[in-house]
Amino acid sequence: MCAAISVGEKMASARNDHLMKQRSVIEFLTAEGCSTVAIHKRMKDVYGDACLTEESKMQSMQYRHKNSPAPKKFKVVASARKVLLKIFWDMEGIVHIEFLEQGTTINSERYVSTLRALKGRLRRVRQDKVKEGQHDKARPHTSRQTQCALQQLKLPAIPHPPYSPDLAPSDFFLFPLLKKHLKGNHYETDAEVEADVRSWCRSQTPEFFADGMRKLVQRWRLCIERDGDYVEK
Structure with a gap:
């Protein structure tokens, strides 16, 4: 099980480093004024299939015409808190x-x-x-x-x-x-x-x-x- 400890730590560290690097890129490009679509395209070109997919929700915001009606928001129903x-x-x-x-x-x-x-x-x-x-x-x-x-x-x-x-x-x-x-x-x-x-x-x-x-x-x-x-x- 010693091997599991060393390999597991390295894999987890590598995944976290890769994630943090991409998020840093997103933060930097956003600060430069790049649109979400442009950011996703540039990152997709660089990272390929390893590109973060968490931007999909942000991208969908770009596909609405400026004269389109505001999206409807469903009423939030009170529910139990996290337990x-x-x-x-x-x-x-x-x-x-x-x-x-x-x-x-x-x-x-x-x-x-x-x-x-x-x-x-x-x-x-x-x-x-x-x-x-x-x-x-x-x-x-x-x-x-x-x-x-x-x-x-x-x-x-x-x-x-x-x-x-x-x-x-x-x-x-x-x-x-x-x-x-x-x-x-x-x-x-x-x-x-x-x-x-x-x-x-x-x-x-x-x-x-x-x-x-x-x-x-x-x-x-x-x-x-x-x-x-x-x-x-």
Whole structure:
């Protein structure tokens, strides 16, 4: 897995550098007074298929005649705000769910509090069996305070390469399916969102969660076979 760390970091860094360079070009040409269409054409000539596609919305603004009626704007319907979800699960199902309050910052102290709640849930629903958890490389997950808490709570962590959502089962398996379920639904309150998420989680069978973990093992093997390269599918 050491190869996965070094290659993953290089690939992520290269993608970010390429993205930032193109955005800098857009900012510079915009400051010069170039139109969106002209900017896109010049960048397309240089970058080809690697050219950013985020300008499509801006381009469409240029295709309206100056005497055309102003575009209609649909009335924005009040909806629930974004809800931040933290979830822990294994082959048997959901172990612990937390919905963080709006504006909550996930720092080391907050994450340690979550780990303590997780430990309590493990005692109740898994008879305190030894579990190894997977944590990404976000700063609250790797801080000294968090590492000390993991040792005190006896929650060993599986090594995880940075910038590797392709090896995080919540990212490549659970969340995409949950988002598909939530897509198109309208919720008036955060409580409605939370209730629907909990209901969806409870409706999944143990085989569903076991399948997610099997896919993780498959991705580990592919990552090793590819010398640490990303696993797209």
